[in-house]
Amino acid sequence: MRQVMLSHVIKCVAIVVVTISTACNQREKEQQERNQNILKISKSTMGVQEYHRLYKQTLDSLNLWCSEQLPGYQSIWSFNYRLDSVLCFNSQKDRMVAGILIQCNRPECSMDDVEYLYGAKIKGHWYFFRGGGTMAILRENYQKDIHRPLSFEKLHELAMEEMFRGYIKKNAAGKWEINDSFFTAHFEDNGWGDFNAQLPKDTLPNGRHFTNKRAYFENIYLRVARNIRPPKENQ
Numbered sequence: 001m002r003q004v005m006l007s008h009v010i011k012c013v014a015i016v017v018v019t020i021s022t023a024c025n026q027r028e029k030e031q032q033e034r035n036q037n038i039l040k041i042s043k044s045t046m047g048v049q050e051y052h053r054l055y056k057q058t059l060d061s062l063n064l065w066c067s068e069q070l071p072g073y074q075s076i077w078s079f080n081y082r083l084d085s086v087l088c089f090n091s092q093k094d095r096m097v098a099g100i101l102i103q104c105n106r107p108e109c110s111m112d113d114v115e116y117l118y119g120a121k122i123k124g125h126w127y128f129f130r131g132g133g134t135m136a137i138l139r140e141n142y143q144k145d146i147h148r149p150l151s152f153e154k155l156h157e158l159a160m161e162e163m164f165r166g167y168i169k170k171n172a173a174g175k176w177e178i179n180d181s182f183f184t185a186h187f188e189d190n191g192w193g194d195f196n197a198q199l200p201k202d203t204l205p206n207g208r209h210f211t212n213k214r215a216y217f218e219n220i221y222l223r224v225a226r227n228i229r230p231p232k233e234n235q
Contacts, residue, residue, distance in 0.1 A: 035160045037176040038167055039086050045178065046089050054126065058098060058119060059083045061128045065228060072228060073130075076115065079104050082152050083117070084159055088167040090183040094121035097132070097167070097186055099159040103149035110146045111138050114159045118186065120221045127225035132186055135163055188213075193220050 043051045066077035084099040096119030103112050116132030137158060139146045169179040189195070193202055195213045202220060203209050210216035 031161060031165075034165065034168060034176070038088070038160065038164055041168055041176060041178060042087060042089050045091065046093060051087065051089075054096070054119075055083075055087055057126060058087065058096075058117070058128055062100065062117065068229075070229060075113070075134075076100055076102060079106075080149070084114070084156055086156075086160065086164060087119075088164055088182075089178075090180055091178045092180075095119070095183045095187055096126075096128075097164070097183065099156075099163055101152050101155040101159065103152070103155070105149060107147065109149070110140065111136050112150045112155060113137065114155055114163060116163070116186070118221075120187070120218065120225075122218050122222060127221060129221065129225045129228065131191065131224060133191075135159070187221075188217055192217060 046054065062076075062081075062083055065073045066081070069077055080103040082101045084101055086098070088097040089095065098117045098119070100115045100117050101112075102115060114135045114137070115130060116134070117128060117130055118132060119126055119128045121127075135158070137150060137155070139148070139150055142150060142154060166179055166182040166185070168176045171177050193199070193216070195210070195216050198209045198216065201223075202216065210219065
């Protein structure tokens with residue numbers, strides 16, 4: 001009787017292990033498929049030439065801010081950084097979510113970061129700015145030597161898995177497509193402002209409240225982008 005029960009338990013455990021393993025393999029396969037389609041869909045949405053032009057424009061802006069050592073970007077230029085190879089664009093081609101990979105090259109560091117970088121096309125011009133938070137990554141979770149920065153390749157991999165995973169979704173036909181709610185989450189309300197409770201600084205120049213939600217948020221983006229460089233003090 002005991003032997004029969006033991007055999008039954010072993011079979012149950014084996015079934016559970018197989019089920020968990022299958023589920024894990026399925027998730028990993030879908031993650032790989034998603035990652036492969038993220039860059040493909042973004043490039044096809046913008047066009048390869050325009051994608052690379054905007055990548056250069058974004059990188060040039062970031063490098064300029066860092067070369068000038070702007071105080072608001074010290075968490076980037078103080079360390080080794082790289083603009084991630086993936087730029088996520090919405091279906092309207094006027095919003096961008098990207099990542100800045102940051103290696104902490106100081107002896108006391110035990111973690112590295114990936115910061116969000118945003119872009120908004122307003123009246124035909126692209127503006128870039130931060131404001132979406134940071135993903136702090138403990139090295140001990142991925143390697144034994146906590147005093148050695150994670151590779152940019154690993155930081156990119158984690159950004160794809162954690163920060164960009166909501167960029168695309170499968171439609172009813174099972175095909176990958178842009179998830180525009182991903183951009184709503186990044187560009188509206190969440191830390192940017194409250195359209196329904198506008199502050200005085202967010203109103204129109206003549207003092208009236210915005211009645212158009214898109215115009216309201218674009219006014220905030222412009223203010224943030226234009227304030228990247230602090231005004232020079234009077235000599």
